[in-house]
Amino acid sequence: MKISKALIIFIVLVGTFISLPKQGSAESGDVYEVGDIVLNVRSEPSSTGPVIGKLHKGDQVIAFNEHYGWLQTYYDGEEAWVAAHYLTKENQENPISKSEPQELEVTGQSVYIRSGPSTDFAIVGSATIGDTYSTVETEADWYKIKLHDGSTGWIASWLTDKSIKADASKEKTGKKAGTVAEEVKGVSTSSPLDGYNIVIDAGHGGKDPGAIGLNGTEEKTVNSQTASEVAKVLSAKGATVIQTRSKDTFLSLDRRAEISNTYNTDAFISIHYNAFPVQSVQGIGTYYSSLNKDHALAEDIQNKLSGSLPLYNRGLFQEEFRVLRKNNAPAILLELGFLTNPGDYATIQTTGYHHQVAEAIADGLINYFH
Ligand SMILES: [Zn+2]
16 A cells, blocks of 8 residues: 555656656747736746736746746846746747738837847848838847848847837837847937947846945946946937946846947947955956957046046956957946945945046047047
């Protein structure tokens, strides 16, 4: 009696392991769409896990992992899980019919069209906000579109919207968690940065707090404060500013570079603050990767920062940071002070500091471009 019962349990367990998908079988980055249901988003891969949000029909999620029928994504920057059962994998079960092309509208300011479905492919054209195209096919995050001269090219799906054409009065759907690049269009009469596309990258975010400073201050939060002030000031001077993140969301370094490479970017600036175990270490520094591509931009910005900010000038550094190395545009990373140094920390806490940083970056860019 005891033996047969144990055997049955054993068989049931083995059967469970065979029939359910194994952990990690979802390809990282696969896009799924929510079916006709209000779907709970949970903080754990279990139907008893705490509910942290809800998704609706047509919402899209990017899966980073799979765990026995649950897909891991990010929701408001936090790791989150949804039941795979209610999701349909994009481009697989729902292929776009080649005989019924769908209309899409470009939502990015200045977007490259490429010869293939990734930023590794050659640029074959460009599109601006409001342009409309019809899709021919899709692959991963990219749409193949019919160009006005009859040829075809590929465009990043996250810089387009299909729902605008379908029903203009309906709220936009299909926003992808964690991959939305925000844009700010400049409106100003005095516009020394008019016509330039600047990508501002607030370092870290979501599950990645970055450096931890005095009083437990998280770097990601300070980065966001500075980045939004920089975006405001650059926009006022005529620049088209693209922020890799405008919320507290997690983005990989590759995704940040990819966003920059999708636009016709003139300069990429990553905003960071530093920390060090020795409290006396202080000051600001500017990092570049390529001597040919990045150094001139780094020098112009660091000159203006060190000339106008009250913090110690640590100078220029050459460093093989991935977010710079994978960037096609001139790209730099700013370390705007040590959150672990009491003097730097006090200065960084003032709102005036973020504005000073923004003005210095604007002046540096104007020098660099003119
Ligand atoms: Zn950082």
